[in-house]
Structure formats: C-alpha cells, structure tokens
Amino acid sequence: MRSVHFLLTVTLLALATSIASAYDPSPLQDFCVAVNDPKKALFVNGKFCKDPKLAKAEDFFTCGLNIPGNTSNPVGSAVTTVNVDKIPGLNTLGISLVRIDYAPYGQNPPHIHPRGSEILVVVEGTLHVGFVSSNQDGNRLFTKVLNKGDVFVFPIGLIHFQFNSGHTPAVAFAGLSSQNAGVITIANSVFGSNPSIKADILSRAFQLDKDVVKHLQKQFWYDNN
Ligand SMILES: *[C@@H]1O[C@H](CO)[C@@H](O)[C@H](O)[C@H]1NC(C)=O
Numbered sequence: 001m002r003s004v005h006f007l008l009t010v011t012l013l014a015l016a017t018s019i020a021s022a023y024d025p026s027p028l029q030d031f032c033v034a035v036n037d038p039k040k041a042l043f044v045n046g047k048f049c050k051d052p053k054l055a056k057a058e059d060f061f062t063c064g065l066n067i068p069g070n071t072s073n074p075v076g077s078a079v080t081t082v083n084v085d086k087i088p089g090l091n092t093l094g095i096s097l098v099r100i101d102y103a104p105y106g107q108n109p110p111h112i113h114p115r116g117s118e119i120l121v122v123v124e125g126t127l128h129v130g131f132v133s134s135n136q137d138g139n140r141l142f143t144k145v146l147n148k149g150d151v152f153v154f155p156i157g158l159i160h161f162q163f164n165s166g167h168t169p170a171v172a173f174a175g176l177s178s179q180n181a182g183v184i185t186i187a188n189s190v191f192g193s194n195p196s197i198k199a200d201i202l203s204r205a206f207q208l209d210k211d212v213v214k215h216l217q218k219q220f221w222y223d224n225n
Contacts, residue, residue: 024092024093024094024115024177024178024179025092025094026094027092027093029052030052031052031055031059031060031089031091031092031093032049032050032052032091032092033049033050033052033054033055033059033060033088033089033091034047034048034049034050034084034088034089034090034091035047035048035049035050035088036048040054047084047088047091049091049092050088055089059087059088059089060087060089061087061089062082062086062087064080065080065082065097065099065173067080068101068169068171069099069100069101070101071101071102071103071106071169072103073222073224074220074222075106075107075108075109075222075224076102076103076104076105076106076107076164077100077101077102077103077106077107077108077162077164077224078100078101078224079098079099079100079108079183079224079225080098080099080100080101081096081097081098081225082096082097082098082099083096083097083176083178083179083180083181084096084179084180085180090179091179092179093179094177094178094179095175095176095177095178095179096116096175096176096178096179096180096181097173097174097175097176098173098174098176099171099172099173100120100162100171100172100173100174101169101170101171102125102127102162102163102164102169102170102171102172103164103169104164104166104167104168104169105163105164105165105167106163106164106170107161107162107163107164108161108162108163108224109161109185109186109187109224110159110160110161110185110186110187111159111160111161111183111184111185111186112157112158112159112160112183112184112186113154113156113157113176113178113181113182113183113184114156114157114181114182114184115156115178115180115181115182116156116176116177116178116181116182117153117154117155117156117176117177118153118154118160118174118175118176118177118181119151119152119153119154119174119175120146120151120152120153120154120162120172120173120174121149121150121151121172121173121174122146122147122148122149122150122151122170122171122172123148123149123171123172123173124148124168124169124170124171125148125164125166125168125169125170125171126145126146126147126164126165126166126170127145127146127162127163127164127165127170127172128143128144128145128146128162128163128164128165129143129144129145129146129152129154129160129161129162129163130142130143130144130160130161131154131155131158131159131160131161132158132159132160133158134158145165156177159186183225185221185223185224185225187216187221188221188223190202191213191216191217191219191221192217192219192220192221196217199213199214199217202216202217
C-alpha cells in the first residue's frame with residue numbers, strides 16, 4: 001500500500017514537472033518536431049515530438065508570407081501567424097513569427113501576448129505603436145511613430161497596439177519569444193466573453209453606465225488573428 005502511494009506521488013510529481021516544462025523550455029535536443037499522432041511520438045516536451053530520425057526539411061518550412069492578409073474588417077488589420085501549428089519544427093524552440101497588414105488608418109487593437117515578448121519591424125508605411133507598463137510601474141505609456149525599417153519591442157504580457165497613421169497600407173513583421181505566444185484582445189476578452197461578464201461588474205470596473213456596458217457587450221468583437 002505504501003509503495004502504491006509512493007508511486008502515485010512520483011507519478012504526480014512527474015506530471016507536474018511535465019506541465020511546468022510546457023512553457024517553451026530550453027530544448028534538450030537539436031529539435032523536437034511536433035507530431036499529431038501520439039503513436040508515432042517519442043516523448044512529451046510542449047507537444048508530442050516526432051522521432052528525430054523521421055524529421056524532414058519540410059518540418060521547418062512554410063511559405064506564403066509574401067501574401068498580404070485581408071484587412072477589409074472592422075479593425076482594418078490582419079495578422080498572419082506562423083507558430084508551432086504552422087511549422088511543427090518550432091516545437092520547444094521558444095520562437096515564432098507574424099506578418100501584420102494594416103489598411104490605411106487600420107489598427108491592431110490593444111492586446112496581450114501571454115507567453116511571448118515581441119520584436120516588430122516595419123517594412124511598409126508608418127505605424128504609431130505603444131505599450132503600457134504594469135500597475136506597479138505606474139501604467140506608463142511607451143509610444144513611438146515607426147517608419148520603414150524601424151524596430152520596436154513589446155515586452156511579454158504588456159498591453160500593446162499598432163495604428164497605421166498613414167493614408168497608405170502598412171506592413172510589419174514580428175518575432176515572438178514563444179512557439180505559441182497566444183493573443184488576448186482586451187475588448188474581445190472583456191466585452192465579448194462567452195458567456196458575458198455581469199454588466200454590474202464591468203459597469204463599476206470601467207466606471208461606465210450599465211447601459212453603455214450592455215451596448216458594448218452586444219457588439220461583434222472581430223478577431224484579426
Ligand atoms: C476580404 O474580406 C472581405 C470581408 O470578409 C470579403 O468580402 C472580401 O472578398 C475579401 N477579399 C479577398 C481578396 O479575399
């Protein structure tokens with residue numbers, strides 16, 4: 001009985017450890033190409049890994065990032081994400097990429113990447129960008145107007161945005177320090193949650209009339225990702 005308990009404890013500890021290492025761990029091998037079929041898998045490290053002997057160049061490749069995203073939407077921008085779901089070879093490597101297209105005066109609305117910092121380069125147009133530091137830091141706004149070739153960093157977990165202040169389309173590429181950085185669009189999460197957060201709560205939290213909250217909750221919150 002005792003040894004059964006011991007085994008159970010060890011198993012639980014092992015499970016806890018493997019959950020912790022799902023946070024983009026430093027790779028312990030050259031690569032760990034993600035595979036959907038666990039029967040063909042060797043071990044778990046983020047996603048199931050393909051037998052390294054079966055890895056091919058295609059596992060580390062994708063194409064089409066020359067194609068602009070469709071910005072005919074309520075926010076006027078489109079994010080094309082290249083993460084571990086697109087390139088299985090990104091598994092455990094702690095890195096990914098996006099292309100962002102902006103219509104004239106379009107924006108990538110305030111959002112958070114819960115698992116990654118972002119480094120963005122403008123390749124076309126002009127972007128007004130910014131992020132806000134945490135409560136502890138006084139919620140300071142760090143903002144900048146970026147032109148072609150300019151680079152800006154958005155630290156992990158902080159609310160940030162980009163706005164195309166020019167009358168021509170803009171294009172940016174960004175690297176993210178996670179194989180799957182995730183996106184939390186503030187308006188979508190707060191006013192577009194499913195089911196809705198009680199209007200009383202948001203009314204007080206945002207110092208808004210309850211009718212205004214209900215109006216916001218009725219809107220369609222477009223996801224540009
Ligand atoms: C872009 O999206 C709009 C709205 O969904 C759609 O009407 C239009 O056909 C799309 N354009 C292209 C080129 O796919």
